[in-house]
Structure formats: C-alpha cells, structure tokens
Amino acid sequence: MVDELPGRAPRESAEPGCCALRCWGHAEAAFGGGLAPNRLALRERAVAIGQERPPPERRLQSRKRGGDLEPWFAVAKAIVVPPLKLWFNWRLEGVERVPREGPIIIVGNHLSYLDPLAHAYFVVQAGRRPRFLAKAELFENPFLRVVLRGAGQIPVRRGTGDQAPLEEAARALDRGEVVVIYPEGTSMTENPDLSPMRGKTGAVRLSIRTGVPILPVATWGGQYVWRKGGPKRFTFGRPIWLKAGEPLEPPAMGPASAQDQELVRRLTDELMDRLTVLVDDLRSRYPKRWA
Numbered sequence: 001m002v003d004e005l006p007g008r009a010p011r012e013s014a015e016p017g018c019c020a021l022r023c024w025g026h027a028e029a030a031f032g033g034g035l036a037p038n039r040l041a042l043r044e045r046a047v048a049i050g051q052e053r054p055p056p057e058r059r060l061q062s063r064k065r066g067g068d069l070e071p072w073f074a075v076a077k078a079i080v081v082p083p084l085k086l087w088f089n090w091r092l093e094g095v096e097r098v099p100r101e102g103p104i105i106i107v108g109n110h111l112s113y114l115d116p117l118a119h120a121y122f123v124v125q126a127g128r129r130p131r132f133l134a135k136a137e138l139f140e141n142p143f144l145r146v147v148l149r150g151a152g153q154i155p156v157r158r159g160t161g162d163q164a165p166l167e168e169a170a171r172a173l174d175r176g177e178v179v180v181i182y183p184e185g186t187s188m189t190e191n192p193d194l195s196p197m198r199g200k201t202g203a204v205r206l207s208i209r210t211g212v213p214i215l216p217v218a219t220w221g222g223q224y225v226w227r228k229g230g231p232k233r234f235t236f237g238r239p240i241w242l243k244a245g246e247p248l249e250p251p252a253m254g255p256a257s258a259q260d261q262e263l264v265r266r267l268t269d270e271l272m273d274r275l276t277v278l279v280d281d282l283r284s285r286y287p288k289r290w291a
Helices: 018-030 036-048 056-066 071-087 115-125 136-140 142-150 164-174 202-210 255-259 261-285
Strands: 089-093 104-108 130-135 154-156 178-181 214-220 239-244
Touching: 071 115, 089 115, 104 115, 104 202, 104 261, 115 130, 115 178, 115 214, 115 239, 130 164, 154 164, 164 178, 164 202, 178 202, 202 214, 202 255, 202 261, 214 261, 239 261, 255 261
Parallel strands: 089 239, 104 178, 104 214, 130 154, 130 178
Antiparallel strands: 214 239
C-alpha cells in the first residue's frame, strides 16, 4: 500500500497491525507489564490481519549485528572509543588480518595500563567485538563487575590453575568470537627493554583444543602514558601503535596434542618470539621525540 499526499513523495505505509502493536507495547511498558493478556489478544488480532514477527534466524542475525545481547558493550564502545580516537594518534598495522567473521585468538604484549584499551580499539576497528581474559581483581569492584560481565569479559584468577576461564573462552570461540589473551600472565612485562617475557601456555592449549589460530598483535607507546609505578602522562596526540603479525596455526594432530607438554611449550615459545619481533619493529620505528 502507498500513501500519497499533495506535494510529498509517496511513502510506504507500515505493515497492517504493526503500529497497534508498537503503541500497545509502549503502554504495556509504562504500566509495568500489567497489560500482557490484552497484548496477547492484540498480537493475535495483528497476526490475523497480516502482521507477523520475523523468523527466528532473522531475529538472531539482528541481535548479532546490533549488539542487543550485550548492551553494556555498546555503551562502553560509545563512551570509550570516541575519546580514545580523538586523544591519541593511532597507527594500526595488519587490521585486515583479523577475520571479518569467525573465531580468532589474539595475543598481545602487556607493558602499560593502556594496553587493554589499545587492543580493544584494534579489534573494534576490525569490525569485531573482543572478549578479554581479565584478571579477577577487576571484577571485585561492583561497578566494573557489572560492566565487564555485561560486556562478556572473562575473569581469571592468576596462579590458581583454574580451567574455568579457558572453558568459557572455548565456548566463546565456538560461537565464532574474538578472544584476547595476555600470555605473559602478569600485569606488565618486567624486562628492562619492555620486551615480552616468557609466555604461559594457556593460549596455545586453547588454540589446539578449538582448532582456532592465534594472531599476535603487539603494541607500543602506552608505556609513556601510564605504566605501573610510573607517572601518568596523558599528552594529547601521543602515538599509540599496534601491529598484527602472521597467525600461528594449531598443529594438525588435533585436540589430543594439547597434552603434549613439549609441543605446547615449543609453540608457546614460537608465539612469544613472533610477538617479540613485532615489538622490536614498533620500538625501532616509534618517533624519538615521543619516547
């Protein structure tokens, strides 16, 4: 049906019954849901005159695109990303290595408090949503706990050997998501030159178990902004650089090879070597006047 008014272009009219449903939905919300029985009757009437809900697969696709399942992530993205983009001078290399869809494990070096925001910014610029394995202490703050849980982040109690975080990360990968891990296992590197330390094996074991490749993404520059025990220097325009390398593919032997400690250790060392090469490259090219 097309409505035509003098001096206006024709416009498509709404599907029969949808306006009534929308108005009744607003009324129901205003009165705390007490109108539910009548709303059911109205829905039956709307369906009878041609208004139908989208099929389940279309509703699911819509939620994935719009982020309705996790509104806190959308809120955090809207609040955090614009000032980050404005305040710092970003250089992102290899963003195209992050797949547009499907699972990927991202591992990063950790040299400042800014690193999680930097890696999150990298993933968001690739059009994806990051799932971080974050230290459990962050979840002790009531407000942060609501935000982090609401955004789907995964708490890790370091040094306990708890496998629950890897189980949760594996489920996220099974859903085709992006999981971000700091394999050094401490808050920040302790090496004097800020190169990555010896990595823990969790990321590689997760990769072998799920068959998902690991993408190393190094960052440099955040240590000049805010590092543990150091001053905070939020200088406008400071360069923050990130670079993705070649992905590390899991071995073809399958999940059982995760029990091969020698193999897991060797792959972890190879992963950290790749990450170190990326860090060294960024360090060598970083503007001296900002160092």
